[in-house]
Amino acid sequence: AWEGESVEILADWTRTGWSSIPSLDVVDEAGEDVTSLNLQFEDTWRAGLGLNFKMSEAWKLRLGAAYEKSPVQDEFRTR
Numbered sequence: 001a002w003e004g005e006s007v008e009i010l011a012d013w014t015r016t017g018w019s020s021i022p023s024l025d026v027v028d029e030a031g032e033d034v035t036s037l038n039l040q041f042e043d044t045w046r047a048g049l050g051l052n053f054k055m056s057e058a059w060k061l062r063l064g065a066a067y068e069k070s071p072v073q074d075e076f077r078t079r
Contacts, residue, residue, distance in 0.1 A: 010064070015045050018071035037078065041071040071079035 002009045018041035026034040050064030 006054045010050040012048040015043065018045050019043050038076060040073060040076045044069040044071045044072060
């Protein structure tokens, strides 16, 4: 982040380790396996950029955008 007299610039980059969740196992109340979904998530990243404009002491205008890659691979996508 950077702060000036009337403008703040904010940036963010985050990595998420989705590959640590290889599957989703569903069990019933007795602990028996019901089903298992092979997720095969990929690790992803997210980037964001934002601006804050100080209009007055009472008002601030905020603008921003972000991009996040999906962890789901097409061949493992469920319908």
